[in-house]
Amino acid sequence: MDTLAPRGDGLQELARQVARRSPFPHDHYEVAAIVESLGWTDHQVQTTFGYPDVFALARAIYDGLKAAPTVLPHVPRKTLPWHQALGRAVRHFFRGLVFALPMAVSVAAMLVVRYSLWAYQYFTLEVATAVAIATMLSLLVTGGFIQSIARRGLMYVEMDEYYVARRVTMRLMAVGTAVAMLVGLGFGLVNLVFLIYPWRMVGWALLYYLLLCTVWLAVGLLYILKRELLLTVIFALGIAAVGILHEVFRLTIMLAQGLALAFTSGASLLVARRTFATYERRRVPGVEYVPLPRPSLLLYALLPYFIYGFGYFLLLYTDRILAWTADAPYMPYFFWFRGDYELGLDWAILILVLPLGVVEMAIVRFGDLLRQRQALHPASDVEGFNRWFLAFHTRWLWVFAAVVTASAALVYWGTIAVERSGVLAVPLFANRISYWVFGWAVLGYALIAAGLMNVLLLFCLSRPEPVLRVLGLAWLVDVVVGFVMSRQLGYQWAVCGLVAGALAFFLLSTYWCRSILRELDYQYYASL
C-alpha cells in the first residue's frame, strides 16, 4: 500500500474499499471493475488522483495490494460462544420485530381506541371506501420507490457515503412524490370523465392518498437509517395527535387524521435529515465523495427492485381489490369497502410480527455465515460448501414453520382473550366472514413471510430476476384463483386467492432459492 501513499488519503481509502470487496484480486481488471462499480469514472480518476484513466488507477491499486503483506484472517471453528451468538441472534430477532412495530401499533390503536393514523371504526361507508382506495393506491405507487430507496440508500449507508445516500434517496423521494401527484391527478381526471365516485369521496381519497404517499416515502428513509424505534414513536405520537385533535379540539376525524399524517411525514423527514447531517459531519475530511450515478444508470440498476416493490404490494392487496369489487346485493360502487373482510385481514396480519423477526435473523445469519464458511471450505470442497447452505436453508424453514405456528396460536388465543375482555368495539369471531377471512389469511401471510425469507436471500446474492418471475407468477395465481372464487362463491372467497398466490410465492421462491444455493460458490462470487 506504500506506493499509494503520496497520492493522498483518498486513494488509500479507495484501496481499502477495494480490499474489503476483494482482498486478493485476480488481476488489475478485477480491481478496475470494483472501482467502476464504486462509481468512479475516467474523468474523476483524472481530476482526483491524476491517473489517466480507471485502468491506470486500478493497476496502481492492484500493485499496492500485492505489495502489502498478506494477512489471512484466522477463522476459528466456533466464532462466538453460544451465549454471545444467542444474544446476537436475539438482537436481530428484535430488530426484525421492530419493522412490524408501526403496523402493530396502528392495528392495535384501531382496534382498541377505534382509530389509527388513517382509519376509524365509525367512518361512513363513503369515507371508509375513500380511505381504503387511498391506502392501497399509495402503497402501490410508492412501493417501488420505497424499495429503491432502501436498496440504493442502504448500499451507500453501508459504504459510509451518507452524503451520496442523502442525495440519491432525496432524489428518489422527489421523483416518488411527483409520480404520486401525477397518479393522483390521473385518478381525478378518470373520475372527471367517468364520474365513478362523488367528488366529495374523491376529495377525501386524494387527500389521504397524497399524505400517505409522503408518509411511506419518509418511512423508507428512516428504515435505511435504522431508526425503526423512532418511527414507532412518531407513529404513536401521530395517533395521539389524532386523538387530541378529534376529541379535545373537536376537529372532524378526517381533518385530525390529515393533520396527524402531515405531522408524521414531516417529523419523519426532519429526523431523517438530522440523522443524515449528523453522519455527514462525522466524515473524514479530504476524502472525495463517490459521484452520483447518471439517472439512466440509477434507473436501470434499480428497476428490478422497483418492480419488486410494486409487485409485492400488488400481491398483498389483490385479494382485497377482488373482494371489494365482487358483486353483491348491496354494492353501491364497483369498488366498495367491506369491513368484515378487512377485519379478518387486519387481525391476521398480526401473525407477521414474530416471523418477520425470524426472517431478519435468518438473513443476517446467512450473511455472517457466508463469509465464515467460505474461509472454512477448501476450493476442492465446493460441493460441501453448497450443501452446507442448503441444509442451513432447510433448518431455517423449519424454525420459521415453528415460529409461524406459535405466532398463529398466539394471535388466535390472544384475540379470544382480548375479545372476552370486552375492549374491542368490533367483535372478530361474532362475524362468520371475518373469522373465515382471518383463518385463511393467517395461512396466506405466513406463506408470504416464508417466501420473503427466500426472496431476501436471493436479494443478498443480487439475484432479483428470479424474484420478479416468482412474484409475477404468484400474482397471476392470486388473481385467477381469487377472481374465479370470489365471483362464483362470494366475495369472502377472494382470500383463497391470497392463499394460493402466497403458496405459489413460497414454493416458487423456495425452488429458486435452492437452485441458486446449489451453486452458491459461483453465485456468491458473481454477486460481489
Added chain:
Amino acid sequence: MGYWSAYLVGSALLRLALAWWFLYLWLPGRLFPFLARKRGLERWVAGACLMLFANITLVYLLAVTRLYEVASVVGCWVIVFLVVRYRRGGYTALREDARSALGTILEVLDGVRHPVRTLKGSGTGLVQAVGDALSRRSLADLVFFAAALGTAAGAAYLRFRSALVHPAPAMSDAYVVLAWMKYVEARQLFRDGVYPLGLEIYLSLLRKFSALDGLLVLNLAGPLCGLLVCVTLYLVVSRVLEDRWSGLLAAFAYGVMGPHLAGEFVRQAATNSQEFGMIFVLPAAWWTYRYLQGGQSLDLWLAAATCALSVYIHPMTALYTALAVGTFSLAAALVHRCRLGQLLKLAGACLMGALVGALPLLLAMGAGIPLHASSAEFATRRAALTPPRVTPRDLAAGALLGVGCLVSLSGAGRRWRGVWTLAGLAAAAAALWQAPRWGMQSVALAVRSGEFWSLALCGGLGVAGGLCRGLFGRREVLCALVVVAGMAYALQLWPVQPAEPYRLQWDSEVAQYLRIASEFRPTEWLIVSFNEGYALALGRGWHMQASTLVEEYDPRRTVVGLGMEGDGLRVIPVPDVFIFVPHQLYPLPIEELRQEWEARQETLARLKEWVRAYQEVRDDMTVYYADHQLVVYRISRPLTPEQRFRRIWGEPP
C-alpha cells in the same frame, strides 16, 4: 323536466363516443393485426365486426361462468394480445417490446432524446402531411367530402334528435332491452326466455366502458345503428360498383330520405335489435362476394363472423343476411365463374358462423329454458294480410338496377359486373316484402321486411351515381355537381322530419330518475312508480310497483327504519324512498296498452289517496320534485350510527 340538460347529454355523447372508439376502432387494430391487409373504411368496418363478434362470444362465455365484468373482459383481451404478439414474433418479440420501451426512457434520461422536441417535430409533420394531402385533393374530392359530411349530419339529426330532446326511452321494446342488458351485467342470461342477446351485450359493454347510466347508453346507442347502416351501405355499394358516388347516393337515400322509404323509420330513432342487426347484413354479403372474387381466407372468416353476428342479434336479420349472402354468392358465382369447392367452402363457413351464433340459444333451450313468449308469439302469428303498396320510388330503384344490368351486359366495363349482386339482393328483398302477394301470412315478415326492402332499394338508387359517373367520364366534378344537385332536389321534393317515436312515460319521470341516481348512493334508494320504472332502477336502486304500494302497504301503519313494512312484508333496506305520482297518466301511446292504461288510471287515483293518508299520519314525507306533469315525494330515513357501523363491519350471524 329539470336535470336533463345539454351538458348532461353532451358529456354522455362524448363518453359514449370515446367508449365506442376504444372498443370498436382502437382495440381491433391491436388484437387483429391481420386486418392490415384491408384498406380504408373496409378495414375499420371489418375490425368493428370482428371485435363485436369476439366480444359477444366472450361475454356469453363469461356470463355463463359468472365471471363477466370489466376486469375479466380486459384480462381476456390482454391474453389475446399477448398470444397474437407471441405468434408473430415469439417470446423475443415481447422482450423486445419491453426493451425498446425501457431504452426510450433511458435515452430520455440521458438527454439523447428530447420528448418536447420530438413531439413538436411530430406535430409539425402531421400538419404538413395534412396540408399536403389537402393540396393533392381535387375540387370533386372536396365536393364529395362536403356531401358525405352533410349526409352524415342529416342522417344523424333525423335519428338522434328525439333521443337528445327526450330522456324517456323510445318505444316499448326499449324497456325490455334495458332490463335484459342489466340482467346480462348481472350474469343472468335468458331470464325472461330464450332470445338473442347480441344487442344487450353490445350495450352492456358500451355501458361498462363509458360508465354511463344504462338508460343513456340505451337512448344514444339506438340511433347510432341507423347511421352505421348508412356506413356499411356506402361501403358495400361503392365497392360493388367501384364508384364512391354510388355509395354516397345509396347512403343519402337510406340516411336522409329514410322517412319516405318502406318500413317504420321511427324504429331507427329507438333501440331495437333488428335495426342493430341490419348493420351486418350487407358486410356479410360483401365479404362472401369478395371471397368468391379473390379467394382470400380473411374474407371467408369475415363473412363467417358477420353471419354469426346476425344470428347473435336478431332472427329476422339472420334471415336477411342469409338472403343477402345467397344472392351475392349467386351473382358472384355467375359473374366470376368461381369454383364449386370455393362455393362449398363458403357455404360451410357461413353455416358454421350461423351455428356459432345460434349455439347460446340452442344450449339454453337444451337446458330447458323456454323461448321468450311474446317474441315467439309474434314470430308465429298469422293473419290475412294485404300486400304493401308499390310506390314510384320502388319502381325507380328497380328500373335503375335494370339499366345497370343492361349496361353491364353491354360490355361497358368490368366494374359494372357488381351490379348483379345489388339486383339479386333487390329481387330477394322485394319478394320477401311482397310475401302476402304470394300467400304468406306471417305478420312478423309483413311488418318487418319493409326495412330489408329499403336497404336493397337504396342500393338500387345508388346505381344512379354510377350511371352519372359513367356519363361524365373523367369530368368527375360535373358528376359531383349533378349528384349534389340531385340530393338537394330530392330533399326539396320530399321534405323530411326527424323521427319521433312514441314513449310510455313523461320525460320528467325519467329525468328525475337520473337525478336520483346521480344524487343518491346506488342501492340506497327505492322508487315507487309504474312498470317502466323497474327497468330504469334495476341495478342502480330498487323499484316497487305503484300497485304493490297501494295494495300491500297501509299508510297509517308503521314505516320503519330503512324502508317500509306492512303485514308480513319484507323490509327494504333503503334510507330514501321516492314515490312518483303523475298528475295525469301519460297519454295512451299504442292501442295494445289500452287495458293496462285503464288499470293504471285506477292505481293512480289510489296512489294519490295513499300519499294523502300518509301525510296525515307522518311528517317525514317531503316533495322532492314537482312540475305540471309530476310530483315526486321523498320519504327519508337516514341510517342510525349503529346501522351504519353494521354496514361497514358486517352483520353478526
